[in-house]
Amino acid sequence: MRRVVITGIGTVNALAQDVPGTFAAFRAGRCGIGPLTFRDAERLSIRIGAELRNWRPEASFSAKDLPLYDRVTQYALVAGAEAVAMAGLPMGLGPRGGVILGTAAGGIQTWEESYRAVFAEGRSRVSPLVVPRLMLNAPASHLSIRHGLTGPVLAVSSACASANHAMGLALQQIRAGAADVMLTGGAEAMLCFGGVKAWEGLRVLAPDACRPFSLGRRGMVIGDGAGVLVFEAEEHARARGAVPLAEVAGFGMTADAADIVAPNVAGAARAMRAALRDAGMAPQDLGYINAHGTGTLANDRAESAAILEVCGVAPPPVSSTKAMHGHAIGATGALEAIACVQALREGLLPPTLGFEAADPDCPLDIVALHARPARVEAALSNAFAFGGLNAVLAFRRA
Amino acid sequence: MERAEIEAAVIAILAKQLLLPPGEISPDARIDELGLDSLGKVEAIFAMEERFGIHVPFNANAPDQPEFDFSTVGGVVRDVEALIAHKG
Known part of the structure; x- marks a missing residue:
């Protein structure tokens, strides 16, 4: 069976918008949870989350491309660019490269903005890009387009296990010989009014802090972000002189x-x-x-x-x-x-x-x-x- | 709103979740012994919030609910009554 290694990683999350910053936060034990700042947050009973601070998509994307990208896709693309650069992936992988990415809610902010426009504000039409923005496979597809990967590409959705399922399936694609390189992981941008309002109803969100395994815990705190990992057949990585970061065993x-x-x-x-x-x-x-x-x-x-x-x-x-x-x-x-x-x-x-x-x-x-x-x-x-x-x-x- | 009216409404909401005739739910019944599972509980709380126009401070992760007594039907009725009065 082919061994599979990780040759690149990338992330944006509440701690940092890259891997070095995230590693530094993990070392220091820094918390990314804070007050929610999105529109209508004051109407929620849960007001904390792990939001990305100072997210500036216009710094990463052209004015022409940006209207196509819900936040979930923006996160995936920025994390993916870091992972691909770290791996030093060559262009032209074509059918030997693919993407399997997890997301639970896909472009939920696009749903929210569009419903707000037609239901609450009485507008009669929404952007023609709503469907390609909100579809669950948008982050995976844009990664495939951006990096020229024409092999196995799909989205995986299994709620809180989406990214793990995606990475497991990516591992299996490489083992089975269907691809040599897979971009995989997950992206989520659920921190918007409707996203948190929906979770509130289940009564499982903590109002104060996240305290896993500890007495005094009051539940979970939602975060946003993306993680993209480059999974690669070990012999493929060795042949091009890439450094394995870890084995996906x-x-x-x-x-x-x-x-x-x-x-x-x-x-x-x-x-x-x-x-x-x-x-x-x-x-x-x-x-x-x-x-x-x-x-x-x-x-x-x-x-x-x-x-x-x-x-x-x-x-x-x-x-x-x-x-x-x-x-x-x-x-x-x-x-x-x-x-x-x-x-x-x-x-x-x-x-x-x-x-x-x-x-x-x-x-x-x-x-x-x-x-x-x-x-x-x-x-x-x-x-x-x-x-x-x-x-x-x-x-x-x- | 009178206590009796609140009690009847709370029992009706619980009965709907439990698929029981309201007459089979006594005011001193323990909620867990009635067989209400965790999703049934949050659905019942939602129904009470909608029915009475209140916000119930219930968190499924607190083992003892200091802010809202969900142990017995009578406890729920008392705390709903207090929330309605507080809203007043």
């Missing part, structure tokens, strides 16, 4: 076939085991788990039980980086994969901010508040989505 996905929102210990544990098996790893090989760790009671308890079930009484250190970059829904797995790359390369586990006191229902070794030095040979990254869809990736030091 395995992927496991399962469905609970149970509740539409409640997490399920058995389904989560099966996905973790499947990823380990696919990677040829034993639980004791793991030096780090980047948890789904949303900061809801239901997730954190179920995930803790699943980790203990898979790893036994001495699981590896666990952190949730969502208290820094927010829960970026369909992009979050990509931001967390980038955190795993840093853990593997720098030997530094990113912290779980907001942690106040250990929860007896989550008896794990939580990397709390401060980054922790540790040599890591292998890491898991969990994603357990609404719909009962679980997707777990295993990474190994390159």
Whole structure:
């Protein structure tokens, strides 16, 4: 089977609009969560989120192209450009290159603006670009257009597991020989009035802070952003002299076939085991788990039980980086994969901010508040989505 | 609005979520024992907010709900009554 490595990464998120800034924030344990600033935010009962500050799309895109791009596409393109530049990808990959990108809500801000125009403001028409802006495959398609990738290109949508599913499928495309290089990860731009209003109804958003696995937690905090990773067949990377950042060693996905929102210990544990098996790893090989760790009671308890079930009484250190970059829904797995790359390369586990006191229902070794030095040979990254869809990736030091 | 009227409306909302005749829900019944799951709970809260024009401060992540008593039917009625009065 072909080995697959990561040769480039790129991101924009609430912490920084590039990888060096994001790595610095992970090292320092900086929080990207703050007051929401978008239109009508004062009409919400939840007023915090991990927004991108000072987002200036006109600095990245021409006046001619910009009307085509919802924010979700803008994020994906800027993150993708950084990843492609880091990988030093040659032009002309054509059919040997592809894109599989996750997003949960796609161009939700385009929906919102268009509905506002016709329903609230009584306008009789909307921009002719509404459909190509809001479609869920717009970020994947624009990455394909921008970088000339004509092989397998599609969008994946599985709520909070979208990016992990996308990366898992990208791994499988390269292993199967359908492509040599895949841009993959996720993008999300759900921080708008309608996006947060919809989440409010579920009563799972925290009004104050995100505190994964900690007593005193009150739920999740939504974030925006994108993470794009360049997955590449190892022999293809070596042949062109590219430096592997980490190996994408395995992927496991399962469905609970149970509740539409409640997490399920058995389904989560099966996905973790499947990823380990696919990677040829034993639980004791793991030096780090980047948890789904949303900061809801239901997730954190179920995930803790699943980790203990898979790893036994001495699981590896666990952190949730969502208290820094927010829960970026369909992009979050990509931001967390980038955190795993840093853990593997720098030997530094990113912290779980907001942690106040250990929860007896989550008896794990939580990397709390401060980054922790540790040599890591292998890491898991969990994603357990609404719909009962679980997707777990295993990474190994390159 | 009288307590009895609020109680009847709260029970009607819970009955709709639980697919039970309202007569089978007693005011001292415990909500969890009635079999209301987490989504049923947030749907019932939404229905109460719409019915009474209030905002219910309920967070599914707080194990004990200091701001809103969702443990018994009677607790819900009392707290809804207080929210209506506060709105007043």
